[in-house]
Amino acid sequence: MDLDEQMRFVNEAGRLKGVLRQTRLTEPARRENSAEHSWHLAVMALVLAGHAPPGTDLSRVIAMLLVHDMVEIDAGDLFVYADAAQHARQQQAERAAADRIFALLPDGQAARIRALWDEFNERGTPEAKFARAMDRLQPMLANVQAGGGTWAEHGITAEQVLRNVALIEDGSAVLGRYARDLVERAVGDGLLARPPE
């Protein structure tokens, strides 16, 4: 029965609360998990929707954000500044996880949710680009709040962060500018190593 499959998926979803990310929270001091990260991104999309390109379908953005990290139940979270080989392995693990996890749902619904996940990863639509912008912006806000956070911990440079700013600009010009200013202030405040001249 559809409902039994849906409930199995809902129970499985809860496991995302146990997947820890790099981002550090300040109160209480601990690593963020991917479930609360996903909630925060969805709230951001709701509140910042006015900065998306005209015509962006907010409900699809939010649905994408709600499910985008569920593959981490199997694949775990990979630090955004990991190397290319690690990202390639992660991509493969995430695809296998998507095959398993979304298939818990009734067939038609599994295909619809999987399509949302693919759309997010392919970054081809304004909705996916705006959703990705949320995903890149939130850890920057957290790092500034934590007085350096994972930037300080891993010796990340402004140059590396600015590559993520480009992805934010791709989703929203206004938020891209905001992120660029934030990086500049973080460099000024000594939270981020200055890019080489």
Next chain:
Amino acid sequence: MDLDEQMRFVNEAGRLKGVLRQTRLTEPARRENSAEHSWHLAVMALVLAGHAPPGTDLSRVIAMLLVHDMVEIDAGDLFVYADAAQHARQQQAERAAADRIFALLPDGQAARIRALWDEFNERGTPEAKFARAMDRLQPMLANVQAGGGTWAEHGITAEQVLRNVALIEDGSAVLGRYARDLVERAVGDGLLARPPE
């Protein structure tokens, strides 16, 4: 500027990750926080939308669920089985929190998000009723998964749980039936004390 106010709200929202609820998670064993709880409810609404009454606006349901607990940043979480006097005090604290927190947003937006929060609490619309059904159903699923969870911990009886089942039925007949069966099985499995004859 609007964006600065929105970012203050987004940063404030992150504090919900520090508000602990009664619900126990199994892996890792700890209490659930209200941010991850809110994410789980939004995922449930996305997946279970087909069991809402025809015409229910899913995007409003999800928006409500994303913000419904943000008042707990100030007011904390109250156990659903607390007494009437505690619930009355909580209601007052939550209203004061809503006044403060949603007012961080630009005026028009603050009013729209506050209206969503009021709608959830007033339970007058199909959207609010369906959203409340998610909020009641999720802890039941968690308790069954945890082999009793807060039911066992606080000596909750089937009679008390069935009062919450009525709220689920009010949002969705199908999910209400599911919850009623779940309570019956939980009684059969000894996870819940049998109601007096």
